[in-house]
Amino acid sequence: MLRIRPIATASPSIAPRPPAAARDRRPLYGRGLRTLSLATVAAMVLALALVFFYAPLEAEQGFLQKIFYVHVPFAIVALCGFVLGGVLAIVHLRTRDPRWDMRSYVVIHMSLIFAVGTLITGSIWAKGSWGHWWVWSEPTLVSFLIIFLLYATYQPLRFAIEDPERQARYASVFAITAGAFVPLNYVAVNMATAYVHPRVFSNTSNLPGSMALTFLVSLLAMTLLFATLCKYELTAKHARMQLRALRRRLTEEADTPARRPRSAAPSHEPPRRTAADFQTSTATAARPIEGTRA
Amino acid sequence: MNAVTDRPHPPPAGSGAAAPRRGSQPPGFARTVAALLRKELLVELRTLESVPGMSLFAVTVFVIFHFALNRTGVSGDEAAGILWVTLLLAAMLGVNRLFVADAEEGGFDGFLLAPCDRSALLVAKALALFSYLVVLELVAVPAFALLLLEPSLGPALPDLPGVLLLGDLGIALIGTLVAALAVRTRARDLLGPLLALPLLVPIVIGGARASAPLLVLTHQTAPALRWPLALALYDLIFGLIAYAVFDFLLED
Numbered sequence: 035m036l037r038i039r040p041i042a043t044a045s046p047s048i049a050p051r052p053p054a055a056a057r058d059r060r061p062l063y064g065r066g067l068r069t070l071s072l073a074t075v076a077a078m079v080l081a082l083a084l085v086f087f088y089a090p091l092e093a094e095q096g097f098l099q100k101i102f103y104v105h106v107p108f109a110i111v112a113l114c115g116f117v118l119g120g121v122l123a124i125v126h127l128r129t130r131d132p133r134w135d136m137r138s139y140v141v142i143h144m145s146l147i148f149a150v151g152t153l154i155t156g157s158i159w160a161k162g163s164w165g166h167w168w169v170w171s172e173p174t175l176v177s178f179l180i181i182f183l184l185y186a187t188y189q190p191l192r193f194a195i196e197d198p199e200r201q202a203r204y205a206s207v208f209a210i211t212a213g214a215f216v217p218l219n220y221v222a223v224n225m226a227t228a229y230v231h232p233r234v235f236s237n238t239s240n241l242p243g244s245m246a247l248t249f250l251v252s253l254l255a256m257t258l259l260f261a262t263l264c265k266y267e268l269t270a271k272h273a274r275m276q277l278r279a280l281r282r283r284l285t286e287e288a289d290t291p292a293r294r295p296r297s298a299a300p301s302h303e304p305p306r307r308t309a310a311d312f313q314t315s316t317a318t319a320a321r322p323i324e325g326t327r328a
Numbered sequence: 329m330n331a332v333t334d335r336p337h338p339p340p341a342g343s344g345a346a347a348p349r350r351g352s353q354p355p356g357f358a359r360t361v362a363a364l365l366r367k368e369l370l371v372e373l374r375t376l377e378s379v380p381g382m383s384l385f386a387v388t389v390f391v392i393f394h395f396a397l398n399r400t401g402v403s404g405d406e407a408a409g410i411l412w413v414t415l416l417l418a419a420m421l422g423v424n425r426l427f428v429a430d431a432e433e434g435g436f437d438g439f440l441l442a443p444c445d446r447s448a449l450l451v452a453k454a455l456a457l458f459s460y461l462v463v464l465e466l467v468a469v470p471a472f473a474l475l476l477l478e479p480s481l482g483p484a485l486p487d488l489p490g491v492l493l494l495g496d497l498g499i500a501l502i503g504t505l506v507a508a509l510a511v512r513t514r515a516r517d518l519l520g521p522l523l524a525l526p527l528l529v530p531i532v533i534g535g536a537r538a539s540a541p542l543l544v545l546t547h548q549t550a551p552a553l554r555w556p557l558a559l560a561l562y563d564l565i566f567g568l569i570a571y572a573v574f575d576f577l578l579e580d
Contacts, residue, residue, distance in 0.1 A: 127576055184526035187519065194513035204509055207573045208523070211505065214569050215527055218562060222530035225558060226537065 064269040067262075074262045077255035081248070089248040098162040103248055105155040107256035108148050109174055113216060115145030115260060116185065120213020123206035135202040135300045138209055140267045142188055144260060149182045170227070177223040184212055193298040202300055275301055354443040364452030369459065371429065378425045379460050382418040386468035389414045390475045401478030408540040411472055412532050415465065415492075416499070420521040422460050423503040426453060427511040440578060450504055450574040458500035465492055477543065484542040491542070494559040495535040501563060502527045505570040508577045527566075534559035 085103045092099035119142035126134035156175045161167050170176060191208055195201040241249065355363070372378060393410050394400070402410060430436050439449055469492070473481040481488075503524055510520040538555035 127573075180526050180529050184523070187522045190515070191509070191513065191519055191523070194515045194519060196514075200512075203576055203579070204513075207576050208509060210573050211527070211569055214565070218565060219526075219530060222533050222558065222562070225554070226533045 067265055067269060070258070070262045070265060074255070074258040077251070077258050081252040081255040084248040084251055089245050090242070095163060098159065101155055101159045103252040105152060105159060106249070107253045108152040108155060109178065110253060111256045111260050112145045112148035112152055115141050115148060116181065116216050117213045119145060120210045123209035123213070126202065126206045132202055132300060135206060136268065136271065138206060139300050140264050140271070142185060142209060144264050144267070146182070146185050146188070148260065149178055149185070152178050153182060173220070173224045173227045176227065177220045180219055180223070181216055184215065188212070189298045193296065196296055198301060271299065357445050357448055360444040360448035361451045361455070364448060365455050368452060368456035372456070372460070378422045379463050382421050382460065382464045383467040385421055386414050386418045386464060387471045389417065390472055394476060399476075402476055403478045404544045405536070405540045407477055407543040408536040410476065411469070411539065412495070412536045414472075415461070415468065415495075416525070416528060416532060418464055418468070419461055419499045419503060420524065422457055423507045423524060424517050424520050426457060426504065426507040431511045436578065446575045446578050447571055449578065450570060454500045454504040457503050458496055461496040461499060462493070465496070479543060479545045488539060488542050491535060491538040491556060491559070494556055494563060495531050498531040498559060498563045498566065499528060501567050501570050505574065508574065530562050531559065534562065
């Protein structure tokens, strides 16, 4: 598999590099995907088995309470994903390596999907418990709605900027701001919510042992699912990019600039190759110009 | 820190230099902010493109609220809510206009060429937006008291400006950051409010909860300290975040 080496590679190698042929055969993002997928399936099967056959029925709400084992892991994983997206964006801004922007994009994208899952399962729980599809008195649901509305603008923002480098930079700034906003928003909504309804989801510290175990296994399964889906998406995007680059090399001269249609997804395709690209050292290309930024 | 602004020290005074070399040292942060702020306010005074529109918008929205709610007087939570929603939406108008002149007339390029700290633009624009919001409130709050507010505004006056100023600070900081993000995109007028409004929800929460006990018929004591404190903390945190990320928006 031919590997197009991007110009802005910023990864130093400590070990002696394997010969070129072997290096090109290693996939960049697909390593360990099968193991991760199998672990995810095993964890989810175990979690579901525990939820339905091991965890006791809760006294107040009965069977409906079991949605807690899906809703809360969705919420926790989504929140952590949003904050992780902000952290990856910080790394992107510091290293200017577009791969970090790709990872930040995928993580935020996946967390948004998990946030929608949180809202849906939360609505189902609210309907079952209190008869309304939406309740303002549950701070988790309310803060998730606000966060969903905020992150739903992430892809339109990316789509509205055509230059890929600027798109990545602006998206990283947004991801950092929004990632910092997530915990602040949760605190603010908690302060604002009147404690009318009993909040089952607030503290998990007084759970009996069997419920706590089930909850932890569910949380683990949800985290593994998140990681697997992110890895799948990164692998698929990378493979598609390589395919596109190969196709371009086969059909056109390498000098003509790549014209990709406007898209919200980041791409770390290498820029146009110049004579300097064919020299050996790529180390100097990755650093920003000396003296312009601290 | 920044190699561009680091310069060798000027010669000590009285060393025999014939005339003071004014242009050798780049301006300090405060002077840059002052110069930028003066430019902003001058442009606004000459073109009057933001503040009259925002004020008129606020008064119009009060009229719409009267017809929409079918009420002649509101107090308490409703009054606080209407006031803050109107201020927020009028602020969105100001946010949309904030960087448009710079983007269209090459102001960004000119600023990037100048040897000064880029965060000065954030501070100057935020201060400018803050002053627009203060002028807006000088028009909108009396209009609100005249049109829709049932209790008199007098007893609320010692505490209400403080709450409004804290909220204005937060709106100014977040609005400036979002305006800089949105201005050089294709859908700038749409993206600005869409990005800003979720980020401003805690400001609305803090501001409305703090103002509601001030706008009631039987005026009680000052609002609980937690809400202004929460507002101030949110302003501080977002100020720091905006200061940290703003530079990355200006590179080009």
